[in-house]
Every structure is written in structure tokens, then in C-alpha cells.
Amino acid sequence: MSKSLISRRPVIRRGATSGAPREPGAGENPLRQLGWKPFFQQQLSLEELGDCDPVRVMAVHRSQIEVAGERGEESVLVSGALFDDAQEKPTVGDWLLLNRDSRKPVRRLERSSLFRRMAPGAHAVQLIAANVDNVLIVSSCNQDFNLSRVERYLALVRESGCRVCLVLTKADLSDDHETYREALRNHRDLPLVLVNALDAESIAPLRDWCGRGETLALLGSSGVGKSTLLNSLAGVELAATSAIREDDSKGRHTTRHRALYPISGGGLLLDSPGMRELGLANAEQGLADAFADISELAQRCRFADCAHESEPGCAVRKAMGTGKLDERRLRNWHKLGREMARNNRTLAESRADDRALGQFYRSVQSDARARKQGRSD
Ligand SMILES: Nc1nc2c(ncn2[C@@H]2O[C@H](COP(=O)(O)OP(=O)(O)OP(=O)(O)O)[C@@H](O)[C@H]2O)c(=O)[nH]1
Ligand SMILES: [Mg+2]
Ligand SMILES: [Zn+2]
Incomplete structure (x- = not known):
């Protein structure tokens, strides 16, 4: 069974997220809902406060990036010195200052956290996401479960200093929860949550990880249910999902791009493609x-x-x-x-x-x- 769903992110309007009904607190500063914090505010000079609008990078495409700020979502052309250096290039989750009138990027703000990997086949580092607060390392209770892969993800996340929670999806399809818990015994210091990602009640404990203004990244291989979790946490089907291969339980690389999704009454979720290679460097x-x-x-x-x-x-x-x-x-x-x-x-x-x-x-x-x-x- 394959489900093809809308993959467009909702437009954020002043005082509202995900096109959801207004709720208490929804009238607060939209920048704060997008993850704006004193750490970023204090980087602005008086001149920048007067001339610039801070915006969050929600998605990065080849020639343009999508950003969100007080004015809602807009596209910004990718050109100029700010985008020359691969390491310095804005990535999903970054905060940029746009000139209030020309809407051109002026500079990128310093990051509170950064995920990067060694780009497969290249001799360079590839940025994955910036300014993430919390991470769910997602695996599934089936034959695709791989402890060495969890350890690799964990090394990357630990380097970033983000809070981390281990999530095992597809608990509804397995009778053998103890085996998976036991496999993760070396990580007992970390919270571990077993869920059916399709079930809103089952994923309720994960809401603590994406409170208002917090940015939560979902990391894990293809087919483990990252986009399914995103949809269930958002309460709306924001991202496409599709069935895994029957013979080996592996995914089909359904999600193609990294993107940030604001969720109603909560924070922002970063969905990313399952990464085949996650080379560690400087970690x-x-x-x-x-x-x-x-x-x-x-x-x-x-x-x-x-x-x-x-x-x-x-x-x-x-x-x-x-x-x-x-x-x-x-x-x-x-x-x-x-x-x-x-x-x-x-x-x-x-x-x-x-x-x-x-x-x-x-x-x-x-x-x-x-x-x-x-x-x-
Ligand atoms: N029964 C059950 N099915 C699940 C669960 N989580 C995900 N699925 C199914 O697993 C399949 C893959 O889920 P996706 O959300 O597309 O996986 P993904 O991690 O986003 O995969 P990529 O985008 O390829 O990286 C879909 O058919 C989901 O419905 C779960 O907890 N229980
Ligand atoms: Mg996906
Ligand atoms: Zn020794």
C-alpha cells in the first residue's frame, strides 16, 4: 500500500501556525514560534535591528531557499558571497537577516548547534541542519533495526550537544519489545520510547520534545517512519510516506529534501531523507x-x-x-x-x-x- 500525500508546508501567518485554529498563546510573537531565542537576538546590532528582518531557513533548494519570519513565508534567491563557501552556506534551520526593503540576505547568524556529515564520495563536509534543540533517533522494531547505525547517529548528535531521545517505531508490529530494549542497554542513560507512529495516543510522550519554539530533528534510515511521526505529531498529513519493501523491511527514500515544518501548538519538526551514509568527521x-x-x-x-x-x-x-x-x-x-x-x-x-x-x-x-x-x- 502506498500513500502519496501533499508535501507542501503550510504558510505561516502572523500569529498562527499550520493553518490551525487559533489557540491560547497563538497570538504570541511568530518569530518565537519559529525558534527565535535571546541567543540570536543578542547577535543583532542596533543598525540591523532597524534595517533587517530575521528569517528562519525552512528549506534549501538549488537556486533558492524558503524562509519564514514575521511576514510569513517567502523565497529568497541563492546568490552572492553568503552562498559561496559550502561550509558557510545557509542550511535548514539557520537564521538569516534579510534587508527589510530589498529582501536580500545580509548575513547568517551564529548557530546554536550544527549537524554535518562527510558528504558521500566528496572530500567535503555537508551541512545537515542548524539550530536544532532536540533529536529523535528513530529506528524500527523489524529486521532493519541496526544497533551500529544507532551508535553512529548518536555520535553525531552527542557532538552537537542537542538533547536526544531514542525512538522505536512499529512497536505495534512486533511482539518482541524486550529484545530491542535489551539491544539498547548500553544507552540506558537516554530516554527510549516505543511507539506506533500512526497512533496519536502512542506518540503522546514525544510531544515533550517539540514544545513551542523548540526545533526537533527526526533522524534515522529510510522507512523507519520519520515522516509518519511528523504527520502524527502535526495532526495533519504534511509529508509524503510510503510502504517499505517487504523482503528486507528497508524504505524507499520517500522524503527527498530536508525541511522544517511548524506544527500547530508546538515547535518545528525537521524531516529529512533517510541517509545512506553518515560519515563522521571532527566528532x-x-x-x-x-x-x-x-x-x-x-x-x-x-x-x-x-x-x-x-x-x-x-x-x-x-x-x-x-x-x-x-x-x-x-x-x-x-x-x-x-x-x-x-x-x-x-x-x-x-x-x-x-x-x-x-x-x-x-x-x-x-x-x-x-x-x-x-x-x-
Ligand atoms: N504499523 C506501523 N507502520 C508504520 C509505523 N511507522 C511508520 N510506518 C509505516 O512505514 C512506512 C514508512 O514510513 P515513512 O514515514 O515513509 O518512513 P520515513 O522514515 O519517512 O522514510 P524516508 O522518507 O524514505 O526516509 C509507511 O508505510 C508507514 O505507514 C508504525 O509505528 N507502525
Ligand atoms: Mg520520510
Ligand atoms: Zn586497552
């Missing part, structure tokens, strides 16, 4: 936090630079011998660590290349200037 702290048990054990190894392979006095391997730590988890930790080191090196090299290229251009320019001066002397 040392996130990795250490996601594997806090291994980080702690490692401090008890005899050698400070223990690689936890065959060194004597290795507390990590000892824990594995006694069954306190499982081999898959240790292997995944090694794998993610190696991958990150490789990606960090690639990024450092491409930055060095950029610097070298910059120096080359500057030297060509100064040679040309010197020649010109020589001719005119």
Missing part, C-alpha cells in the same frame, strides 16, 4: 560520549596509548572477556574512530590545498601588480 567528543563505557574502560588500560588490540593490561579487552562489553560494539567503536581519523585527515588536506591555492592566486596577483608597476616606472 571526537560525540564518539567518546556515545561510547562512554569504552572511554571509561580505556582509562584503566595499562598503557595510555593502548589500541585495545593485543596489549597487556588492556581493560577494554578484559571487559570483553568477561562479557561486560560485546565484540560488535568494540568493533563499531574502532570502525567509527578510524573512519573519523581518515575523514579529518582528508578535510585537513583539502583545507591545506585551499590555503595553497589562495597563496598561489595572491602571488600571481602581486607578480602582475609588480610587472604593471615596472612598466609604468
